[in-house]
Amino acid sequence: MTTLVIGGGVVGMSVAYGLLKQGIRVTVIDGSDTDARASRGNFGLVWIQGKGAKAPHYAAWSRSSAKLWQGFAQDLKEVTGIDISFSQIGGVEYFTDADELQQDAADLQGLRDHFKGDYPFEVLEHSRLKQLVPEIGPKVVGGIHSPMDGHVNPLLLLRALSAAVQQMGGRLQTGAKVTDITGADRAYTVTLETGERLEGEALVLAAGLGSADYGADLGFEAPVRPQQGQVLITEKLPFFLKYPSGRIRQVNEGGVQIGASKAETGADTTDLPTLQELARYAVDVFPLLEHVQLVRSWAALRVMSPDGLPIYQRSAKYAGAHFVTCHSGITLAAAHAGLLPDWIQDRNTAPDLSLFSESRFNV
The missing domain is CATH 3.30.9.10 (D-Amino Acid Oxidase, subunit A, domain 2)
Incomplete structure (x- = not known):
């Protein structure tokens, strides 16, 4: 069985990498360099503190990915030889406004309460923060440190994913402008501007902002x-x-x-x-x-998305079609590679992603 992944950014490539590790044949269809590419213009954070303050299920999903990140980075290095400069020694948020610091600390305490204490962070007033980071200036009123956070070189990550997908036997079609997608249960054909047609028994739509152009044809709202x-x-x-x-x-x-x-x-x-x-x-x-x-x-x-959270949606129109989108593709890359393939394969070991479906927008 071949799975067509539309979108060669960090989201699509992470999913493709995970599917290949499970022995699934994959073709990634990537657009041109003139397309809007969030993967080449992001901040490179694997960031947890404060994420999902109003949506604990998102906080939990993000943390599950962060816990997989060390192994994910090591696996990529073993496959490709590329060190993506991943570090996870913790992160610090700096504040020059006392009210903002107080509000963020309250949000984090809410998450700590939700997770019954299992949500590590520490609020540091100026003098204590200066012991940790001596270079801060006098306008910094304090900060919040959390050991959950980290960062990575996002361009090296994208390069490593691209190399890994190809080294593991995946097909990467670059500079490919999609002009048409036709679907039926377990039968998908993607037509490119060149006239080439690519076929697969499953499809993952992970084309970022471009997903809005194709979502309706596949049974998705794709509200991005x-x-x-x-x-x-x-x-x-x-x-x-x-x-x-x-x-x-x-x-x-x-x-x-x-x-x-x-x-x-x-x-x-x-x-x-x-x-x-x-x-x-x-x-x-x-x-x-x-x-x-x-x-x-x-x-x-x-x-x-309308609420800023990821969307994971199986098509109600065609079996085997999936829509994946988020604005935290770096943080969630390890989960997209390690956990999402089971969801795409509809296995018993799949994570429960029902709260991230498009149905939440129809209430």
Whole structure:
């Protein structure tokens, strides 16, 4: 049996990798470099603290993935020889606003209560945080440290997944513009702009924002929308930032990555005021960055569902078709490779993902 995976980003490639590990034949159909690609424009976090504050099932799913990440990274290195620079020694969120710190701490306490104490984090006031991270500035009122968090080089991750899929016998069709998808139970044909037709007995639609173009034909609502995110990158610096945060991290090459902007701007990707605010926040947290040279900025479009949570949906129209989307493809990559294939195969060992179905939007 061949499974067609439409979408060659981190989500689609993670699913393809997991299916191949189970002995399933896979063809990945990837678009062109002109497509909106969240996988090449993300922050690279394996982030848990605060995720799912209003949706504990999402928090639990994210944590299940984070716990698999060390083995996932090691497996990829053994298959491909590529070190994706994964680190999971914990993360720190920095706050320059006391009310924001208090609210985030309350959200985390709510999750800790839900998980009966099994949700590690620590709120640190300024002086204690400065012992942990001496470089913070006086405007930082405090922070939250959690050992659950980590980060990775996302471009190396995508490269490793691509290499692993091909080395394990998967077919990767790049630069492939899909013009038509026809489906029937356990019989799918994808037609490309070149006229080539690819056939499979199962299909996974993981095309990010492009999923909206094909969802209805396969029995999915595919309610995805773009959300703008922008990032600044500094010149390479001596290593000083041990712990990543949701807004600032130092990558393995030495540059400091500043981001986490979220704007509902449709398909527009950049605006100067947002970049100025990112730079201002970074200098408030780490004054040493004030005179550091910025070498580039980039932007991407997140793939967002109406409530911001992942969607995992089996088609009610055709047997064997599945829709997978999320905006946390890095955090969830280990679960998508290690756990989602059982769900796609409808095995008894599959995780219960019913709370992530599209039916939640129809109430």
